[in-house]
Structures are given as C-alpha cells and as structure tokens.
Amino acid sequence: MKGKLYALTVAALILFVVGPSTASSLDMPLEGITPGRMKQLFEDLAAFTDSAPPSVTRLVFTDTDMQARKHIKQLMTDAGLIIREDAMGNIFGRWQGSDPDAGVVLSGSHSDSIVLGGRYDGTVGVLGAISAIKALREAGFKPVKSIEAIMFSTEEASRFNIPCLGSRGITGHLDPSILDSYKDENGTSFAEAARAVGYAAASAQEFADKTHWKRTGLKIDAFVELHIEQGPHLEAEGFDIGIVEAIAAPSMIRVEFTGKGGHGGGMPMLQRNDPSMAAAELALTIEKAALGTGASETVATVGLWDQSPNIYNAIPRKVQLDIDIRDTVGERRDSVIQTAFDSAAEIAARRKCGFSTKTLFAYPPGTGDERILNAIENASNKLGLSSKRMISRGYHDAGLIAQIAPTAMIFIPCRDGLSHHPDEYASPEQIANGVKILALTLAQLAGSPSSEGKDEL
Amino acid sequence: MKGKLYALTVAALILFVVGPSTASSLDMPLEGITPGRMKQLFEDLAAFTDSAPPSVTRLVFTDTDMQARKHIKQLMTDAGLIIREDAMGNIFGRWQGSDPDAGVVLSGSHSDSIVLGGRYDGTVGVLGAISAIKALREAGFKPVKSIEAIMFSTEEASRFNIPCLGSRGITGHLDPSILDSYKDENGTSFAEAARAVGYAAASAQEFADKTHWKRTGLKIDAFVELHIEQGPHLEAEGFDIGIVEAIAAPSMIRVEFTGKGGHGGGMPMLQRNDPSMAAAELALTIEKAALGTGASETVATVGLWDQSPNIYNAIPRKVQLDIDIRDTVGERRDSVIQTAFDSAAEIAARRKCGFSTKTLFAYPPGTGDERILNAIENASNKLGLSSKRMISRGYHDAGLIAQIAPTAMIFIPCRDGLSHHPDEYASPEQIANGVKILALTLAQLAGSPSSEGKDEL
Incomplete structure (x- = not known):
C-alpha cells in the first residue's frame, strides 16, 4: 500500500510540476536572442580560421582551434557556466539545477570544421546552446535539472580521417587503437596531438576510459542538438524548423x-x-x-x-x-x-x-525521443514557427549520444542546402529562431523533475 | 599481240630477276650488323634525353629531339644516304637504285618517346633501317629500286596528345586543324612548335598538303617497319622474330x-x-x-x-x-x-x-602484304631464326602507311613484354637479328624491278 501511495503522489506531483512548469517555460522572454547578437557571435567565431573568409578551416587541436576553444570557454564563462573538460577535449559548461541528483539536460555540437568549410556547421549548436542558456538565465528561469552546453571534440574527420571521436569517447563507441593508429597528413595521431595541447592520458585506452560517460559520471536526462539542415528540404518547402526524429x-x-x-x-x-x-x-x-x-x-x-x-x-x-x-x-x-x-x-x-x-x-541509427520531440514542437508552436518532422541522413554527434540517452535534433534551414562549403549560410533570423526554440525546449526539459529522479522517490 | 609479247617478256624477266636476285640477296654478308655495334648505336641515341637514364624522354621538336634528329641525319649521311625532310619533319635518307622510276622500298619508324619512356620503342626501326642499308652497301649490294630510311615525325601522342602526325601527314589521314588546335602543356600547337625549329608552312593546311605523298612525289613500292613487340608473346613462346601480318x-x-x-x-x-x-x-x-x-x-x-x-x-x-x-x-x-x-x-x-x-x-586496320611477309620469312629461315606470324594490337606508323602501300612489320622480342617504360629492353643480339632480317628483306624487295614499274613496260 505504501508503494501505491507513493506512486499516486508521484503521479500527482508530475501532473502538478510538469503542467505549470511547461507552461511557464514556454512564456519565457528571450530578449537576448536577437538576429544582431547571432550575427556578431558567428562573425567572432569565424575569425578563427586557417583559410581566407568566407571559408573556415579549423582542424582540431591546431593553434586556431585552441584559440577558438578559448573563445568558446570565455563565452561559457560569460554565460555563468562552470567549465570542465574531459580527457579527449570535450568541453562542458554547466548551469547547476536545483536537483543535484538529476541527470543533465545537455545541448551542443562541434566547432571544428573541414578544410575550406563554412561558418555554421556545428557552430550553430555550440553557440546556440550557450546563447539559449544565457537567455534562460537572464529571463530568470530556475532549472530543476542542471543544463549543460557541450562542445564535442573533433566531430569532423578532416584531421584524423575519422569522425565523432569526442562523442564516441563519451558513449563508449570508440576503438581506442584509432587514437594511435589514425594519423593526420603529418603523421601525427590524435593521442599525440591531444597531448601536445594539454589533453593528456598515458595511453589510447586511458584517453577513451577517462572520457567514457560511466567514468566521468555524466548522467544525461536529455540531449538536444541544434544544427543547420545541410540539405534543401526545409528551405524548399518553406519550413522554419525541422524536428529530427531519426538519424540515419x-x-x-x-x-x-x-x-x-x-x-x-x-x-x-x-x-x-x-x-x-x-x-x-x-x-x-x-x-x-x-x-x-x-x-x-x-x-x-x-x-x-x-x-x-x-x-x-x-x-x-x-x-x-x-x-x-x-x-x-x-x-x-x-x-x-x-x-x-x-x-x-x-x-x-x-x-x-x-x-x-x-x-x-x-554507426547505429539514432532514434528521436518522443518527449524531446514534443518539447521542440511545443516551442515551435508557441513561437509561431512552422515545423516538420524529418529524418537526418547526415550524421551528427547526436547519433552517438542517442545510443546512451534520450535525444533529438533541431534543424534550421540553410541556403540551397549547401554545407561543408565556404558559401554555407543560415540567416541571423533563422539562427535566432532555432536558438529560441532550443531555449524553450531546454526549459521544458529542465523545469520538471528528472524521470530517473522520480524512480528514486 | 605486242601487249602479249611484252607481258611474256615481263613474266620471264620477273622469273629471272626475282629468282637469282632473291637468292643472292639472301646470301649477303652482313658483317656490319653486330651486337656490339647495335649496343653502341642505342647507347649513343639514348644520351639524347630530358630525363635520367635509363629512362628516355624525347618529345618532338624540343632541343633534345632536335639534337637527336641531327644525330640521326649524321648517321644517314655516314651510311651514304641523301637526306630530305618534309614540311612536318619526317626525315628520309635515300639510297638511289638503278631504276629511277621505281617506287622506293621504305623502312623506318620514329625516334620520339613518351615522358619517361625507354630506349627501344621506335628507335629500333630508325637505327635498324639505317644500319641495314649501310650493311647492304658495305656488302656490295646493288638495288634496283631505291631504298629509303625514314624517321617519322611525332609518332607518340606525348606532346600534342595525338599520335602519328608525321605518317598521317604523308598518307593524307590528317585533319589539318589538329595542327593548330591540339596544344602541348604549355599551350603550343604542332604548327607553332614546328615553325620554331624551322619546319615551316604558312598554315596547318599547307603543313598537311606539303607532307602528303601525292605532293612530295613519294611512290612506295613496299614499307617495312622493324619494332620491338611491346608484348610478351615472342619471348614467352621462344621465337626470335614476329612477322606481323595485320595491325589492329x-x-x-x-x-x-x-x-x-x-x-x-x-x-x-x-x-x-x-x-x-x-x-x-x-x-x-x-x-x-x-x-x-x-x-x-x-x-x-x-x-x-x-x-x-x-x-x-x-x-x-x-x-x-x-x-x-x-x-x-x-x-x-x-x-x-x-x-x-x-x-x-x-x-x-x-x-x-x-x-x-x-x-x-x-584508325583503319593495316593488312600485311604477302610479298613482304614472304620476304621476311625467307630472311628468317636463311638466318636460322625462328619466326611466327602474328598480329600487332599496338599501333604504329606502319598502320597508316599500309593504307597507301604494301606494308609489313618485323617484331623482335622485348623483355617481359615491357614497353613505354624505363626498363624497356631488347638485347643487342635480338636487335642484330632483327636488323639482319630487315636488311635481307630490303635486299629481296629492292633487288627486283618494281611492280609499279612493270605496269609501265
């Protein structure tokens, strides 16, 4: 009987907490997220490039990448986030929620680029997560679960010929030998390059172990990645937002x-x-x-x-x-x-x-989590933005995180579906729309008690 | 009746002249054709190269090619030949026969090479023809028909991306516009390059016209080209000589x-x-x-x-x-x-x-002429060399000359079938065998009255 009573209490709590919290989350003012601010953010980050603008070349662990990382950490600090980095160079910025035992609501992407790439692939998710959290803080939102922004280390295959090393390390989908055996064009391995810039582990196995979510204690309640579509569908069909329910x-x-x-x-x-x-x-x-x-x-x-x-x-x-x-x-x-x-x-x-x-x-496919997909949809509707559910055939760090935690992605349109190209472009307005939706999504997800926490009641 | 009498006289003459002449032709001493002499000839010519030995790089109308041409003309002069050149740079060395009205017995090949080619492709036919004629002269042979050695201009496609320009010009199988429109990697056309080294014509059309056999008065009784096989068959099957009865x-x-x-x-x-x-x-x-x-x-x-x-x-x-x-x-x-x-x-x-x-x-196929094929076979048998009839799938200037005159080719084995390669090799002994057969073939063909001449009796 005690168990039943608990269950009923929990159910009542959920109805009470999720209901009003979701409603208030969606009414959040998000004044800090403006096209002008977005424009400036992307111009600032695009300055860290080893090729001539408008192209961006930012290979992981180069001097340019290290400067960009410093810049991103400064943005995280400015947003009031507490920074930590793991052994392979994934960078986390934490906003502590009221429930210290709850899993985190995680959001981010990568900031490395291909050779002669564009400004928006990956960076929309990194700058977007930091901006969204900052806007929620400024709006006075009080998260129950902690919210973290993440910059995944080396999503692009450009330097070491293999993608998503950071998210593979986190999720345990990494053959550590790759960190020694795959070399860049100068014959430098990931492990050598990481050590040279201060991300140190004694062996490839230790790099992987020390990054693994089970060793770092990373408990993810939900993961959301904001990204440009890298395809023509949203633009062609006139949608503001894509709600990604599966990653091929x-x-x-x-x-x-x-x-x-x-x-x-x-x-x-x-x-x-x-x-x-x-x-x-x-x-x-x-x-x-x-x-x-x-x-x-x-x-x-x-x-x-x-x-x-x-x-x-x-x-x-x-x-x-x-x-x-x-x-x-x-x-x-x-x-x-x-x-x-x-x-x-x-x-x-x-x-x-x-x-x-x-x-x-x-890679395995990534399947979108219905709770997160609904939160994104609520946010789109609240902001009066048109959205469609879609799949991503492009791959992302989210594809790996989906293997260990509830995950979804938010796509914003990009011009001509062009990506990995100097002419890659999303307008400041489109980016601002995406970041607002991300903010309201994070608020919905972080405003309610953790589902894992509930089991422990 | 007068016609019939003439015909009978001619028939008797043919039996008389071809019979003994062929026999005596086959008994010719050919002391000048030795492996040692062949070795020296090929070493001398291989020195004209724009790449490091053992490779040969000799693109048409370069300084190196012009020096090689000078060297070849000197060899022709040393062999007692009278040199003439046509508008496109084909070089002829003439040994005047006793019948000035007879068509010539022509033999030769090319001396230009691909980039990083070998020593023997083409050159065996040029140096071979000069050496064969020289040996016949030294043996006291008296040709009825004139014998000419020829060096065809730019057989290789290496410089102007199109092969056999010299033999196309001679035979009229040349679209003259090619001489202006096809360029080398520096943007220079054949016409420009030819003019720069002194082979001059006012227009591409004139280059072609002035090279055409009908304009130059070239009347070919027979053409024979000596060449390395550029394939593995003779070596693998242990034959000394290939008698080429068709060019694909x-x-x-x-x-x-x-x-x-x-x-x-x-x-x-x-x-x-x-x-x-x-x-x-x-x-x-x-x-x-x-x-x-x-x-x-x-x-x-x-x-x-x-x-x-x-x-x-x-x-x-x-x-x-x-x-x-x-x-x-x-x-x-x-x-x-x-x-x-x-x-x-x-x-x-x-x-x-x-x-x-x-x-x-x-290109059209080239069909071997039975009279020439038989002459080659006679020569092989006389010298105790083993031979087989075969086809050439590789292309040669002979393929074009076959369109206007009786033609055949003589193949000598090459090591591993390797050609267009720095390791291209035919031994001095194999080359000497080929040149001896060529000499006895030319003697048989040139010792008898011309078949064209006969029609005019």
Whole structure:
C-alpha cells in the first residue's frame, strides 16, 4: 500500500510540476536572442580560421582551434557556466539545477570544421546552446535539472580521417587503437596531438576510459542538438524548423578488386580478369539491393571509383570502390552491406579477380525521443514557427549520444542546402529562431523533475 | 599481240630477276650488323634525353629531339644516304637504285618517346633501317629500286596528345586543324612548335598538303617497319622474330554521363540520376559486345573511369569513360563502337542522365602484304631464326602507311613484354637479328624491278 501511495503522489506531483512548469517555460522572454547578437557571435567565431573568409578551416587541436576553444570557454564563462573538460577535449559548461541528483539536460555540437568549410556547421549548436542558456538565465528561469552546453571534440574527420571521436569517447563507441593508429597528413595521431595541447592520458585506452560517460559520471536526462539542415528540404518547402526524429545509420564500406592488368590492345577478352568489370557489376548489384528494400530511407552510393592504372588503353590492375550506405533502420542497412560483400565474393570468383572488403565504419541509427520531440514542437508552436518532422541522413554527434540517452535534433534551414562549403549560410533570423526554440525546449526539459529522479522517490 | 609479247617478256624477266636476285640477296654478308655495334648505336641515341637514364624522354621538336634528329641525319649521311625532310619533319635518307622510276622500298619508324619512356620503342626501326642499308652497301649490294630510311615525325601522342602526325601527314589521314588546335602543356600547337625549329608552312593546311605523298612525289613500292613487340608473346613462346601480318585498327571513344549529383545520404534512390550507375551499365554492355563478335581479335577496355566528385558520400555529377576498342577487322570494331554509342543513348534516356559520345580516333586496320611477309620469312629461315606470324594490337606508323602501300612489320622480342617504360629492353643480339632480317628483306624487295614499274613496260 505504501508503494501505491507513493506512486499516486508521484503521479500527482508530475501532473502538478510538469503542467505549470511547461507552461511557464514556454512564456519565457528571450530578449537576448536577437538576429544582431547571432550575427556578431558567428562573425567572432569565424575569425578563427586557417583559410581566407568566407571559408573556415579549423582542424582540431591546431593553434586556431585552441584559440577558438578559448573563445568558446570565455563565452561559457560569460554565460555563468562552470567549465570542465574531459580527457579527449570535450568541453562542458554547466548551469547547476536545483536537483543535484538529476541527470543533465545537455545541448551542443562541434566547432571544428573541414578544410575550406563554412561558418555554421556545428557552430550553430555550440553557440546556440550557450546563447539559449544565457537567455534562460537572464529571463530568470530556475532549472530543476542542471543544463549543460557541450562542445564535442573533433566531430569532423578532416584531421584524423575519422569522425565523432569526442562523442564516441563519451558513449563508449570508440576503438581506442584509432587514437594511435589514425594519423593526420603529418603523421601525427590524435593521442599525440591531444597531448601536445594539454589533453593528456598515458595511453589510447586511458584517453577513451577517462572520457567514457560511466567514468566521468555524466548522467544525461536529455540531449538536444541544434544544427543547420545541410540539405534543401526545409528551405524548399518553406519550413522554419525541422524536428529530427531519426538519424540515419551511415556506413562506409570499401571493396577492392584486383586483376593482372595488361595492355588494352594486347590481352584477349577471354584471358582477362578486369577489376573494372567486376566493380561495374558490384555497383549495379548494390543499387538494386538498396532499391530492393522498398524503403525510401535506404540509400547506397558508389561515391568513389579509383582505378589503377587509369588510362584508356590499359586494363586496370586494381579498382577501389568506397561506398556510402545509410538507413534509418540499422538491420536493413546491414542487409545491403551483406549483399554487397556476398556479391563481391561471387563476382570475384566468377571473374577470377582478387578482392577484399572492409567496413570502414557502420554507426547505429539514432532514434528521436518522443518527449524531446514534443518539447521542440511545443516551442515551435508557441513561437509561431512552422515545423516538420524529418529524418537526418547526415550524421551528427547526436547519433552517438542517442545510443546512451534520450535525444533529438533541431534543424534550421540553410541556403540551397549547401554545407561543408565556404558559401554555407543560415540567416541571423533563422539562427535566432532555432536558438529560441532550443531555449524553450531546454526549459521544458529542465523545469520538471528528472524521470530517473522520480524512480528514486 | 605486242601487249602479249611484252607481258611474256615481263613474266620471264620477273622469273629471272626475282629468282637469282632473291637468292643472292639472301646470301649477303652482313658483317656490319653486330651486337656490339647495335649496343653502341642505342647507347649513343639514348644520351639524347630530358630525363635520367635509363629512362628516355624525347618529345618532338624540343632541343633534345632536335639534337637527336641531327644525330640521326649524321648517321644517314655516314651510311651514304641523301637526306630530305618534309614540311612536318619526317626525315628520309635515300639510297638511289638503278631504276629511277621505281617506287622506293621504305623502312623506318620514329625516334620520339613518351615522358619517361625507354630506349627501344621506335628507335629500333630508325637505327635498324639505317644500319641495314649501310650493311647492304658495305656488302656490295646493288638495288634496283631505291631504298629509303625514314624517321617519322611525332609518332607518340606525348606532346600534342595525338599520335602519328608525321605518317598521317604523308598518307593524307590528317585533319589539318589538329595542327593548330591540339596544344602541348604549355599551350603550343604542332604548327607553332614546328615553325620554331624551322619546319615551316604558312598554315596547318599547307603543313598537311606539303607532307602528303601525292605532293612530295613519294611512290612506295613496299614499307617495312622493324619494332620491338611491346608484348610478351615472342619471348614467352621462344621465337626470335614476329612477322606481323595485320595491325589492329585501334580506336578511342569517350562517353560522358552527367546527373544532378547530390549528397549520398540525402538523395533518395528513386530521385537519382547517378552517372556512375549509367557508366557501370555501359561498361558491361561494351564488354558483352566485344565478347559477342566471337573473334579473339576484338578487344574493348574501359581503361579510364573518372568520376567527379569522387568521394564516398557524394553522388557523382559526371563520369567520363575513355574506352579503347580494337580489332583487325575495321567493320567489326566499328560495330562495337556503334553498340557503345547506341547503348549510351538508351541508358542515359532510361536513367534521365545527360550524355555525350565522341570518337577521339578510329584508325583503319593495316593488312600485311604477302610479298613482304614472304620476304621476311625467307630472311628468317636463311638466318636460322625462328619466326611466327602474328598480329600487332599496338599501333604504329606502319598502320597508316599500309593504307597507301604494301606494308609489313618485323617484331623482335622485348623483355617481359615491357614497353613505354624505363626498363624497356631488347638485347643487342635480338636487335642484330632483327636488323639482319630487315636488311635481307630490303635486299629481296629492292633487288627486283618494281611492280609499279612493270605496269609501265
């Protein structure tokens, strides 16, 4: 009976606390979030670049990145946040809530860029989270759960040829050997580069261990990532906001076929084992397999085709295909990968070619959490902004965090769907809309007692 | 009756002249053709190079090529030959025969090289012809027909991206506009480069006209080209000599497919018009068409595959295929080209891709002349060298000369079939064998009255 009474009390509490708190969260004045302020924030951060404006080149752990990190930490301090960093360089800025035992409401993205990238990829989520929290503080909001802004370390693959190292470290989806074995173009590994700038651990394993959420004590109640869409849909369809309910599970596989080569004139057709013909067969097989799932979410792209030699009158000796395969359903994507690998073996045997197959990465899909999705939707409606639910086929740190905590993303439109490009652009107004929605979402999520806390009542 | 009498007289003359002359031709001492002398000749010529030995880089009309030409003209002079050059830089060295009205017995090849080529491609035919004529002179041979050594100008496509300009000019298989429009990497055309070194004509058309055999009065009774095999067959099968009875008709076609591209993650399969998939279909169609002729002489190679962009997660916007198609029967080759073009159109229409097709070149096949082939065979037998009849899938100036005159080629083995490579090699003994056979072949052909001359009796 005591248990039942507790349960009833909890239920009443939830109705009481969530109800009014949500309502008041949505009435928050957000005067600090203006297009002008957003414009200035992005101009300031874009100054940290190793290439000429409007492009941004900011590879992780370079001098330029370290200056940008210092700048971001200053913004966090100015917003009243308490900063901590983990072993791999993920930066957290904490606003303490009234319930010290509750999981945190976490929001952020990355600030590193590709070579000759743009100003908005990632940075919208970092500057957005800091701005949203600052605006909530200024509005007098009192969070129950702590709210944290996060800057994930090295989301881009630009320097070490592998993406999302920071969020992989947090979630435990990291093979630590990568931190030693993957090198930048100067032959420097992540571990070496991290140590050189002061993020130190004795070994790759220790880097990973010391970043893992279980070791750092990171307890996430909800994670929200604000990001530009990097696609044309919102702009084309005239929506202000995308509510991302799934992040496709991307993968990259590599298939190589080899043969003895030879002169294009000299070698009779029947004596050939031409790897380009094997590759052509495989490409069509993969296309058929992707179409064959019947789901529009299944996509496969033979993006890279490198044959060697590559001159008109030589039979190639080697063809390398790098293939992107994505799906919102992990098993369905994996079935296309399996078809590709099985077909490669069959084609190679039939054509007497050598072959090798390799999965370079295969992330799990990220599924949006309905509670967070609803909070985003409430915020959009309150602000009179139009929104649509959508999926992200691009990958983000949120895709990894979704493996360990309730997660969702907020997309804002970007011009022409262009990203990873110097002309990447989101207007100050669009950014301000996104940050306001983020603020109201964080307020809704942080204003109520933690669901984990409830279990402990 | 007078005609009949003449004909009978001619027949008797032929039996008389060809018989003994051939026999005596085959008994010629050829003491000047020794491995040691051959070794020296090739070392001397290889010194004219713009890259480090053992590689040879000798692009037409460079300072190095002009020095090599001077050297070759000196060798011709030393052999007692009278030199003339045509408007496009083809160099002829003439040994006057006793019948000034007879067509010439012509032999030679080219001395230009690719970048980082070897010592023997082409040069075996040039130095071989000069050495063969010199040896015949020294042996006291008296030719009825004149014998000429020739160095064809710019057989390699290395500088102006198009091969055999000299022999095309001679035979009239030259689109003169090429001489202005095709440029080297510095933007210099053939016409500009030729004028700069003293081969002058007022216009591209005039270059071509002044080189054409009808304008220069070149009357060829027979043409023989000595060359390294550039393939592995003679060496692998242990033959000393290849008697080339056909030169495959090579062609190069280019097919481009275009599509709208897009992000590999973002674009649903059904909305794509992926040019790499169109290219894969076409590649397999061409392979099938080549196999479908049922002739081992039909070969087709998708040697160059360039897609743009070429990264794993982007649908390409353009794929360019450069395809080599060859056959000893021109019509059969052309049917494969036609299938390729028809299929490209069908595939592009079905996949909603843009496309373009282009024939970059399509030479006619060269058919060996039985009289010359027999003369080569006689010479081989006389010298106790093993020979086989074979085809050349590689292209040579002989392929063009065969369009206007009786032609054949003599192949000598080369190590590992390697050519267009710094390690290209034929031994001094193998070269000496080839040059001796060439000399005895020229003697047989030049010792008898010209067949054209006979018609005029």
